Amino acid sequence: MGQVLQFAINGLMSGAIYALIALGFVAIYKATRVVNFAQGYIIMMGAYFYYTFAVLLPAAPWFPDLIFAPEWLVAAKAEAAMFSPAAAWLTWLESLPRVLFGLIGAVVGASLLAMAIERVLMRPLLGQSNFSMIMITVGLISVLSGLKSVFWTGDAASVPHLAPNPAIRFELFGSPIFIFGANLVSMCIAIALFGAIVLWLRRSAAGVAMRATSEDQSTAYSMGISVPRVFATAWVLAAATGAVAGAILAARDGVSPSLGLFGFSVLAIVLMGGLDSFAGVFIAAMAIGVLEALVQWQLGGDWVEVTPYIAVLLVILIRPHGLMGQKEVERI
Amino acid sequence: MTQPLSRRGVLAGAAAALAAPAYLRAQSSEYIIGVSLPLTGPFATAGKLIAPAFTMYEKLCNDEGGIGGTPIRFVTEDSGYVAQNALANYQRLLAAEGEKVVAYYGDSTAFMKLVGPELTGAQARLMTSTSFASDLDSPYQFMSGPTYDDQFNILLQDIAQKGGKTVAFVHSNTEFGADPIAFGQARAAELGLDVVLVESTKPQGADIPTHVTKIAQANPDYCILQGYVTGVWPQLIGGARQFGLQTKFMGTFWGMEKLIADSVTREAGPFLEGYQGVMPYRYSYDTEGAPRLQQIAALAKEMLAGTPLETYIPTWGMQALASLELLTVALRRNAEAGQAMTADNLAQAFGSIQDVDLGGYYGGPISVTDNKVGTGRVYQYSTETNLFSPISDWFEV
């Protein structure tokens, strides 16, 4: 029982990150009716921006030192035992300026990238067939992955955690449970961001504009909504949340180009939940997170990679538009 | 309604592509050794660190008169760690340069397995690679160290000697990661060790918390990590240390790089203290009584000035250098015997290498058996000195 719980908790923690990434897919789809196959690669770029601003730049000799190290902190750190919770907090405090700088760099960088993509590639296709837009994002996969290799090596480097990372250990039903502090905080950040953005889309004028656009583009236009602006907002929203998710993942597993492929499994999750339903994708993300952890436990790592794909095929066969997606009504 | 444009286009393009090599062919005779390295893709860091070794060796060998007066030249190409790309590089080089290509340096276990059956007749070349895969069955493929199986053997023997009881294998789900696992399980059983966990992970971006949890639940005395290069293994060890696991972690050749261990220590703290692993070679800073390594260190200072490699050649570069030294021995012997540089002759010359002292790459004079050099010893990393130091004698396997 304890073991099941352990893996369920691990699963919820990765599920929350899936949900945060899924949010980007849904936002873009709702506003523009485009499914962004390159979302994973935008996340990857976000992770590399975080790596650049939090690790590479601060290490450059000409750059101001971003280590927060007043005397008391250095002294306390020297005293704290390695891997003790105190040491974890102090390490985090020490790198906090880097983390913040990195996070800002990642969000701004990814947002600029998304704005450029939207303006240059997607807007000329406004009103064109869905197929063209999908294929543009497929082409974008190669472009982004190539750009990444031009500027960064394939390094699987370590980057600082967003949150203090003490190990949390306790007993539950007689078996020990291990949790990484940073993962717990990341889960909270992801869920909070998810909730805040969904709420914002529901309540704010920009959110209403986005929903109106998703209902009917030309009507929205004639009601005075700036549709191009809605598109740009959606892309920026997706890129910014993606950058945060990328930073979290990079801190957890190391920065690497494999983050790009990660996007495909989240896309599978999004289709499972329903492309236009925030609630649906949240449930699907959490479910797949837990399912993956349990598969990992029982069947091993190889099976994990195909879990979302098998799940999405089954769901699509039974409910073609996902758990909570709206059926598209087609006029003939 | 079909084809001709494709053929015509192919002809035009290929004619352009062939113009450059044709020009070179007119120059003086030389021996070409083709190289595929992962300069992009998941293991790009490694590829970029290996590449300078070839530039250095080209100078070193040609300054010493090349192969009986004929200079050697390396043609390095990127494979992106995709076996098919490396195969295409190989086939293209053969198609363009023909008989001038005398040997090839491949970049992965997958490539060596993919190319193995192609090595027949005029398509065969003597070949070595970054891989220590255990079941390379082509007579033309050799390695300058022990196979991964052998490396597992060394580690497991070491564990048994130190009184370990339980062991876990964590490996990447690449060919190179899975290679020695079956052998490891069998060998552990023979040695009376209990394999409590065999865990497969992604080679990069693996879900660290979940894997660490599994290691923690199995709680083995020792854990052998296989199939990683720059990533995953440090994070796994870091995670396990945070949970206060007492498990001792061990690595094989590709997980024994000082530059990686140093950068992890710098970035994330000194948790690699006590990390052990098997290495077929001496580290490049271990130059005592190793004239060749001193020579190489001097050359590196001159040729690689201003790069991190100026004072230290990574283990992966050492592997390339050692392999090239062995290859040169074979090429020179073959040239002295006045034989044509065919793969068969070279393989034979290579197999005849017995008790040759390469000047410090290994523990002493080495011999080639079964197309490999079966020696290695266990090293341990210290976060104080940032060095790997030997903690065992040389094992012969």
Add this chain to the structure above:
Amino acid sequence: MINGNLKASYAADERILDNGYRRGFVWGAALLAAALPLVASDYVILIACLSGIMVIAVVGVNVLTGYTGLVSLGHAGFVAIGAYGVTLLHQALTAMGVPAALQVFLALPGAMALAAAIGVLVGLPSLRVKGVYLAVATLSANFIIIFLIELDALAPWTGGKTGLTTVDPNILGWVFDTQREVYVLIAALVFATVLLVQNLFRTRIGRAFIAIRERDYSAEILGISLFEYKLLSFAISAACCGLAGALMAYFYARVLPEQFELLLSLQLVAALIVGGMGRTMGPIFGVVVITLAPELLKVVMSAVAGGSVEAAQIRAPLQEIVFGALIIGFILFEPLGLTQIVDRAMLALSRWPFARG
């Protein structure tokens, strides 16, 4: 160029190659392709073989995406089925004692049939979903096929991650064991596939596919069974890819699962977009561009930067960028692909000097 076609009989109207230009074109092409192995260097043969295999696979994608309007990002999976299928069938036939000289006649169609069967299975979601859902469903299928091939439990048959050593085809005693010989086989099959598929679209089946592409509901109202024809399209398309896979197994001495991953699927779709969807010459133009672009890049880069390692390590990323830019560029500026550009050029040529453009 043709400005009009005078057809004096129904027979003339029904020919595939319905005018002299087309006949000349195809026969000329056949002659060129036949002469190639006599004159070309090893390098050209290598590129020609790889392009030929790609053309067959892209023709397969064209049937599904170009003519039936169903998007697939998973066709590399069918290529994998073909490659593994043909190798395993050869093994099975040898075990049953079928003489080596006859095995190809059973193994090649067998592998295509196997790919077609898997194609039907993967096509099942297409009955309920379209567009992006189908793209993801096929993508998933690709991942799952590769996963099954790599799975330890199936490794005794598939070789797992280490792959399988393939056989050299032996047709009635002629062993195709050099690239030049395999080229002959590939070239013949490229011609056969392209012409047969071209012919398909003059039949009831092909017209049904096109009707589905234009509007599936309208097609259904016209009496076309979506169930039957969508799955048929998947089957034909997968069979072509299976054939390409089988040829890949014949061409290489070994097949590895990593050859058939997402990258190949994307390449197939990219070639089709660049060449022109739903056109006979589309796959051929597309494959020429995406095979020649990297070669050209290599020539340009070695002219500019020489053979340095720095140049080598920037080439692959540049290649990727060019590849992506080709897809994006064609969609933005010429969605109908190269075929359309060629058509326009031919039209201009035929009117010249009386009219321009």
